[in-house]
Amino acid sequence: MKKTAILIAFLFVGTFLLLAATSMRPFGEPTFADMDDYFIANTQVEVAANNTVTAVVFDYRGFDTLGEATVLFAAVVGVLALFRKLREDET
Amino acid sequence: MNSGMSIIVRTITRLVYGLALVFGFYVIMHGHLTPGGGFQGGAVVASAFALLLVAFGAAGVKGRLNHHLLQTLEEIGALAFLALGFVGIGTAFFYNLIANSGPFLGASVSIGPNAGVFNAGGTLPLMNWAVGLKVMTGIAAVVIAMLIGARKEETE
Numbered sequence A: 001m002k003k004t005a006i007l008i009a010f011l012f013v014g015t016f017l018l019l020a021a022t023s024m025r026p027f028g029e030p031t032f033a034d035m036d037d038y039f040i041a042n043t044q045v046e047v048a049a050n051n052t053v054t055a056v057v058f059d060y061r062g063f064d065t066l067g068e069a070t071v072l073f074a075a076v077v078g079v080l081a082l083f084r085k086l087r088e089d090e091t
Numbered sequence B: 001m002n003s004g005m006s007i008i009v010r011t012i013t014r015l016v017y018g019l020a021l022v023f024g025f026y027v028i029m030h031g032h033l034t035p036g037g038g039f040q041g042g043a044v045v046a047s048a049f050a051l052l053l054v055a056f057g058a059a060g061v062k063g064r065l066n067h068h069l070l071q072t073l074e075e076i077g078a079l080a081f082l083a084l085g086f087v088g089i090g091t092a093f094f095y096n097l098i099a100n101s102g103p104f105l106g107a108s109v110s111i112g113p114n115a116g117v118f119n120a121g122g123t124l125p126l127m128n129w130a131v132g133l134k135v136m137t138g139i140a141a142v143v144i145a146m147l148i149g150a151r152k153e154e155t156e
Helices: A002-022 A034-046 A052-060 A062-090 B007-029 B038-060 B067-085 B123-155
Strands: none
Touching: A034 A052, A052 A062, A052 B123, A062 B067, A062 B123, B007 B038, B007 B123, B038 B123, B067 B123
């Protein structure tokens, strides 16, 4: 019974993934390319940097990077707080 | 108690440690020209610290790498990144005010495929350094804290 349910679920999800894979757009032709074209055309003029990815991450989408850095900060503070608690329990 | 790993691992670590540090700082420094940037270069430098810690153990690096100092440096990096975001607050948050505007990191780049100019990019290289400092010290502090915690558990 359980194995049959797993098989049916597997076939269901597999069929949908296969259909999605066959009906994908060809590589290199995204649906909306206006933003990409803008970055490629204007990064060297506006930011004077050759690495467009860094220009997007630190300039065009800097606020997003600030959130990313905040996530890392929270993770580090959490780990340090966890192990500091352990040390206080011993003494 | 024998802390750290075998002599093979220690010797290879002595050889590779400096190269990993140099490569990590190169990735941070050239973040606006080549693939990579602050996050990636910081992770490479932190992996060098982690290699040192794993090879020599917590006792081997005790007194040389202090996780309180590393935490302070991480906070300095985070605040520097935030301050650099406020540089262009007159126009918009995270506006690149320094790019194309003078002798300090303000050189222009010719359009099209070229090798790039090192003294360009405005706030980008500064932000790369801030984020790189933050990531390398943050991950190193996490690894040190975890290693010290695991060792305490072991000795109990």
